[in-house]
Amino acid sequence: MTTTSPETLISDSRARIDAMDDHIIGLIQERMAVSAVIQEARMTSGGRRVNLSREMEVLSHYSDALGKPGTTLAMTMLELCRGRI
Numbered sequence: 001m002t003t004t005s006p007e008t009l010i011s012d013s014r015a016r017i018d019a020m021d022d023h024i025i026g027l028i029q030e031r032m033a034v035s036a037v038i039q040e041a042r043m044t045s046g047g048r049r050v051n052l053s054r055e056m057e058v059l060s061h062y063s064d065a066l067g068k069p070g071t072t073l074a075m076t077m078l079e080l081c082r083g084r085i
Contacts, residue, residue: 035081
């Protein structure tokens with residue numbers, strides 16, 4: 001029976017977290033690009049850059065899934081995707 005040492009387990013787990021973080025960053029960058037397309041289309045058609053009711057839906061979704069920290073995470077993501085308003 002082979003047992004993994006704590007050091008190996010930690011090292012392997014950290015490598016997995018680093019890979020997940022890279023994936024999350026890539027998804028956020030993709031979300032930023034899609035948000036830019038939506039904002040441009042909205043402004044071109046005479047609308048506002050930001051749709052506050054949609055942002056409230058996003059905040060609620062993250063809060064429901066992750067609790068109060070989810071709201072903070074969503075606010076940061078929204079700021080990245082639209083800039084400060």
